[in-house]
Amino acid sequence: MALIVQSDFDDTITVGNVSTMVHKAFAPDLALWQAMEDEYHAGKYSVEESNIREFALIRRSRAEIEEYVRRNVVVREGFGEFVRYCEAENIKLVVVSSGLDLYIRPTLEKAGLARLGFRSGNAEVTPKGIVVSYTDPQGRPLTKGFKDAYLRLHKRQGHTIFYLGDGHSDYGPAEESDFVMARSTLRKWMESNGLPHTPFEDFHQALRSLQAFRRKLGA
Numbered sequence: 001m002a003l004i005v006q007s008d009f010d011d012t013i014t015v016g017n018v019s020t021m022v023h024k025a026f027a028p029d030l031a032l033w034q035a036m037e038d039e040y041h042a043g044k045y046s047v048e049e050s051n052i053r054e055f056a057l058i059r060r061s062r063a064e065i066e067e068y069v070r071r072n073v074v075v076r077e078g079f080g081e082f083v084r085y086c087e088a089e090n091i092k093l094v095v096v097s098s099g100l101d102l103y104i105r106p107t108l109e110k111a112g113l114a115r116l117g118f119r120s121g122n123a124e125v126t127p128k129g130i131v132v133s134y135t136d137p138q139g140r141p142l143t144k145g146f147k148d149a150y151l152r153l154h155k156r157q158g159h160t161i162f163y164l165g166d167g168h169s170d171y172g173p174a175e176e177s178d179f180v181m182a183r184s185t186l187r188k189w190m191e192s193n194g195l196p197h198t199p200f201e202d203f204h205q206a207l208r209s210l211q212a213f214r215r216k217l218g219a
């Protein structure tokens with residue numbers, strides 16, 4: 001069984017949630033955006049539905065948003081080294097995010113990691129707002145459970161899964177993974193549910209845990 005690393009993006013690979021940063025920088029009506037966020041946190045919408053609703057409010061050019069991302073988004077300490085370790089050891093590392101390609105791509109490019117594969121929401125920037133869509137691994141449209149769909153694909157393929165995440169949308173995938181690195185909201189949720197996990201705040205810690213997990217697997 002080949003080991004695969006599946007990682008969340010916002011506030012896992014990056015310091016801070018890029019989706020939130022983009023809304024705070026470009027939402028034409030912050031109060032309206034916050035009201036939509038509150039509805040999401042109350043469980044009224046999935047993260048995918050919530051992104052579709054909220055990004056539709058933003059009417060700014062792709063160039064403007066990409067420039068903001070390049071200037072402001074910081075990648076978590078040790079991530080480059082973590083990526084290079086996976087490459088050197090032939091471990092597949094897949095970023096699966098319910099966020100958007102619109103900000104993931106410029107973040108990875110700036111970090112010199114444009115080669116890294118990722119799956120995310122697809123953003124079409126139009127004068128009437130950003131149109132967000134998601135498709136499952138078979139190419140069918142979906143509006144909930146995006147990360148879970150990829151997690152299950154990796155399981156069906158027989159992979160052992162080393163998972164990294166921080167938030168609400170990581171609960172499902174983390175529960176089904178073989179080893180979980182958790183921070184922030186995900187960490188608290190794993191703790192309160194008595195689920196095994198290893199806390200992390202940077203990718204140096206994640207790398208040490210990955211190496212230890214591989215030794216345990218005998219890989």
Ligand SMILES: [Mg+2]
Nearest residue numbers: 008010011167
């Ligand atoms: Mg996250």
